[in-house]
Amino acid sequence: MQELSKTYDHTLVEKDINAKWEQAQIFNPDQQKSGAPFCMVLPPANVTGVLHIGHALTVAIQDIIIRFRRMQGFRVLHIPGTDHAAIATQAKVEAELYKKEKKTQRDFSREEFLKLVEQYAANSQATILNQLQQLGASVDWSRLAYTLDDKRTLAVQTAFKRLFELELIYRGSRLVNWDPKLQTNVSDDEIEWKEETTNFYYFKYGPFIIGTTRPETKFGDKYVVMNPKDSRYFSYKHGQKIEVEWINGSITATIIKDDVIDMEFGTGVMTITPAHDATDYDIAKRHGLDIEPVIDLRGCLLPIAGEFAGQHISKVRSAIVEKMQKKGLLTRVEPNYIHRIAVNSRGAGIIEPQIREQWFIAVDKPFRLAHSEIAGIPSGAEKTLKQLMRHVVESGQIKIIPARFVKTYFHWIDNLRDWCISRQIVFGHKIPVWYRNVNYELGIGNYGKKNQEINELRNQENKDEIYVGIEAPKGNGWTQDADTLDTWFSSGLWTFSTLGWPENTADLKLFHPNAVMETGYDILFFWVARMILMSCGLLGQIPFQTVYLHGLVRDAERQKMSKSKGNIIDPLDVMNKYGTDALRFALVHTTGGTDMAFTEDRVKGMKYFANKLWNVSRFIISNTLDALAKNEQNQEQNALANKPANALTTADQQIMEKLKTVTAEMTRDIENFRFNSASQAIYQFVWHELADKYIEASKAQLKDEALADNTKHLLLYCLKQSLKLLHPFMPFITEHIWGLLQTNTLLVIEQWPKE
RNA sequence: GGGCGUUUAGCUCAGCAGUAGAGCGUUUCGUUGACAUCGAAAAGGUCGGAGGUUCAACUCCUCCAACGCCCACCA
Numbered sequence: 001m002q003e004l005s006k007t008y009d010h011t012l013v014e015k016d017i018n019a020k021w022e023q024a025q026i027f028n029p030d031q032q033k034s035g036a037p038f039c040m041v042l043p044p045a046n047v048t049g050v051l052h053i054g055h056a057l058t059v060a061i062q063d064i065i066i067r068f069r070r071m072q073g074f075r076v077l078h079i080p081g082t083d084h085a086a087i088a089t090q091a092k093v094e095a096e097l098y099k100k101e102k103k104t105q106r107d108f109s110r111e112e113f114l115k116l117v118e119q120y121a122a123n124s125q126a127t128i129l130n131q132l133q134q135l136g137a138s139v140d141w142s143r144l145a146y147t148l149d150d151k152r153t154l155a156v157q158t159a160f161k162r163l164f165e166l167e168l169i170y171r172g173s174r175l176v177n178w179d180p181k182l183q184t185n186v187s188d189d190e191i192e193w194k195e196e197t198t199n200f201y202y203f204k205y206g207p208f209i210i211g212t213t214r215p216e217t218k219f220g221d222k223y224v225v226m227n228p229k230d231s232r233y234f235s236y237k238h239g240q241k242i243e244v245e246w247i248n249g250s251i252t253a254t255i256i257k258d259d260v261i262d263m264e265f266g267t268g269v270m271t272i273t274p275a276h277d278a279t280d281y282d283i284a285k286r287h288g289l290d291i292e293p294v295i296d297l298r299g300c301l302l303p304i305a306g307e308f309a310g311q312h313i314s315k316v317r318s319a320i321v322e323k324m325q326k327k328g329l330l331t332r333v334e335p336n337y338i339h340r341i342a343v344n345s346r347g348a349g350i351i352e353p354q355i356r357e358q359w360f361i362a363v364d365k366p367f368r369l370a371h372s373e374i375a376g377i378p379s380g381a382e383k384t385l386k387q388l389m390r391h392v393v394e395s396g397q398i399k400i401i402p403a404r405f406v407k408t409y410f411h412w413i414d415n416l417r418d419w420c421i422s423r424q425i426v427f428g429h430k431i432p433v434w435y436r437n438v439n440y441e442l443g444i445g446n447y448g449k450k451n452q453e454i455n456e457l458r459n460q461e462n463k464d465e466i467y468v469g470i471e472a473p474k475g476n477g478w479t480q481d482a483d484t485l486d487t488w489f490s491s492g493l494w495t496f497s498t499l500g501w502p503e504n505t506a507d508l509k510l511f512h513p514n515a516v517m518e519t520g521y522d523i524l525f526f527w528v529a530r531m532i533l534m535s536c537g538l539l540g541q542i543p544f545q546t547v548y549l550h551g552l553v554r555d556a557e558r559q560k561m562s563k564s565k566g567n568i569i570d571p572l573d574v575m576n577k578y579g580t581d582a583l584r585f586a587l588v589h590t591t592g593g594t595d596m597a598f599t600e601d602r603v604k605g606m607k608y609f610a611n612k613l614w615n616v617s618r619f620i621i622s623n624t625l626d627a628l629a630k631n632e633q634n635q636e637q638n639a640l641a642n643k644p645a646n647a648l649t650t651a652d653q654q655i656m657e658k659l660k661t662v663t664a665e666m667t668r669d670i671e672n673f674r675f676n677s678a679s680q681a682i683y684q685f686v687w688h689e690l691a692d693k694y695i696e697a698s699k700a701q702l703k704d705e706a707l708a709d710n711t712k713h714l715l716l717y718c719l720k721q722s723l724k725l726l727h728p729f730m731p732f733i734t735e736h737i738w739g740l741l742q743t744n745t746l747l748v749i750e751q752w753p754k755e
Numbered sequence: 756g757g758g759c760g761u762u763u764a765g766c767u768c769a770g771c772a773g774u775a776g777a778g779c780g781u782u783u784c785g786u787u788g789a790c791a792u793c794g795a796a797a798a799g800g801u802c803g804g805a806g807g808u809u810c811a812a813c814u815c816c817u818c819c820a821a822c823g824c825c826c827a828c829c830a
Contacts, residue, residue: 692794
């Protein structure tokens with residue numbers, strides 16, 4: 001314990017305080033039999049490395065809410081956890097392997113590689129949990145959860161099985177976002193668009209001129225599409241066939257009329273590549289056109305490309321253009337055309353859409369919600385997942401703060417397509433599906449075959465045996481689906497998988513729905529929306545009552561922090577330098593819900609504040625030793641309660657008034673998620689009221705025998721109340737000072753001051 | 756193409772109807788007990804621009820500009 005030296009030294013305090021809390025086991029709500037339940041789960045941190053300053057903000061805000069509610073007498077549960085982050089983690093390990101040993105996944109067996117990833121995840125997890133504790137997160141470690149641990153895996157398998165039985169999970173052949181580099185598909189939300197400057201080529205296609213940025217995909221183009229309203233092409237009829245000379249000779253083209261064609265763009269005519277482009281795929285589906293692959297899963301051209309077959313698409317463009325030019329088919333090249341290419345945000349591979357067999361969750365399919373506790377949706381109602389997701393927010397059962405995100409949320413739901421949940425990577429939950437006598441990897445190796453043959457194979461598959469369950473089926477010849485699940489499938493279950501679902505546990509009854517979900521707005525779609533989907537669909541319950549979305553922490557230049565930019569700030573560095581309390585207070589002090597630039601100056605200022613509080617305490621303690629020695633509970637309050645108002649000096653009355661005000665303000669602010677306002681209020685009170693005014697006044701009062709006794713009580717009272725009010729924000733220093741007041745209690749479970 | 760956010764002191768940000776605020780920085784002064792990680796004082800802003808509503812606007816409304824973010828099937 002730190003002596004009463006002039007300067008507060010956080011390094012001597014924080015560890016001890018953490019140990020004290022841990023010893024008292026107060027973060028486990030099983031110890032507490034009364035109080036209304038209040039549960040929050042910490043957003044599970046990805047095991048891709050260490051926590052960054054953004055996580056520190058999450059922990060700070062979340063822990064403030066938790067400590068505040070705990071002091072208010074709620075039966076609080078705060079659950080820590082980590083997320084395996086499937087693709088992100090695997091990509092990370094692959095990148096490191098390549099960097100260090102020039103090895104790729106293919107140099108290992110599935111098991112060997114998986115082991116490497118698991119090892120990495122385990123290390124990362126240990127670091128993260130340590131960081132969480134140092135940040136002062138008052139979580140119940142006995143309930144620690146990991147998305148890939150046994151209990152959560154059971155939850156995932158059960159969820160899959162139930163959704164499958166509800167026919168909300170289905171297997172289908174669709175155009176998906178294929179990452180040739182990682183050899184997996186990713187969901188729509190995992191894609192990032194990057195601007196690229198390229199040539200825009202115009203080619204002669206029979207009587208038409210078509211424009212494209214990607215000549216290398218055009219080999220199979222046998223449909224030419226235009227808007228039915230385009231008068232320039234009235235003479236051509238839908239379905240009309242014409243012979244055109246194309247890259248590798250003559251082909252029969254069919255004219256298609258479709259509204260999606262923008263008459264203003266290019267020549268108002270385009271050919272389509274349905275197997276590798278979402279728009280084209282939709283057109284082909286609408287008109288029942290052939291869908292023929294041109295590119296294989298590694299990004300190389302298929303035999304349809306003739307002399308170019310086998311070459312990688314990134315390398316053949318110029319050769320193809322050259323050939324077209326020689327044939328007189330190239331009419332014009334427009335340079336410096338800016339367009340957007342899709343990349344996998346988790347691994348940075350360039351997305352090449354492919355048609356693949358994948359598992360999906362149907363969001364527009366009505367199903368029977370057998371059991372519902374959702375207001376306005378009776379048990380047994382027929383609803384779609386989208387309808388449920390919309391309803392719970394529309395009806396106000398889930399409140400989103402700040403409110404502007406409600407609109408964003410609805411917009412996302414309205415545009416939402418079936419969620420592709422299967423991934424072709426090894427790290428993650430294996431899909432609990434087994435097949436017998438089936439070639440379930442239809443996509444690979446079959447691209448040389450004609451559509452008809454592929455369709456026949458697919459039809460055959462339907463007749464084959466599929467088993468969905470938790471345990472492997474009995475009997476011989478069963479093979480488990482090789483794919484794993486999207487990482488958000490498991491984190492979507494987080495509000496209840498952490499409480500022991502699918503078992504009907506006491507925790508589940510007590511703590512679900514959670515009270516508040518606190519996270520950055522950047523994962524509103526990825527995570528928050530998916531939790532709503534899963535909880536409503538599987539439990540017939542909302543996952544939480546309130547969603548509080550905070551802004552992102554950026555670097556001093558307002559840049560998003562990322563490893564590649566090298567502008568990541570490790571919270572541990574900041575904590576070592578200024579103290580955890582100062583960091584927490586600084587992060588929360590001036591964020592009004594928008595992004596903020598992180599500057600160390602702010603933390604420095606809050607370290608000064610911690611020191612100010614320390615010296616305020618030193619003054620009060622050293623001047624009230626006799627009063628402290630009596631060690632009576634609530635002595636100050638009793639003493640004050642019995643004082644007639646006229647026995648108080650003006651300074652006494654003023655500080656009491658200010659204390660009352662700041663208590664009321666802070667309570668209201670925290671309840672309404674205005675943490676910046678709350679922190680400013682207590683800062684102002686401690687420094688500019690208590691220290692600047694009352695302590696100064698008390699110096700004279702303490703010398704006056706008639707006033708001394710009362711002044712001591714009042715000083716102590718103000719200090720104690722301030723420590724309580726400040727505790728959620730600066731848990732370490734406040735607990736430490738509380739310990740010096742000979743109270744023999746822990747501040748963390750003291751009662752929150754009443755107004 | 757839609758939607759959203761930001762624009763307030765040198766820097767980072769609060770405030771959001773009633774004569775402009777904080778932290779850091781800057782300038783001047785202050786050496787003996789709570790604190791120099793301090794105290795006292797000071798400089799510094801026509802609150803992005805233009806209209807409007809109002810007794811009164813940084814705060815509400817409209818338009819504009821710059822920057823940023825999200826969503827979208829423009830080849």
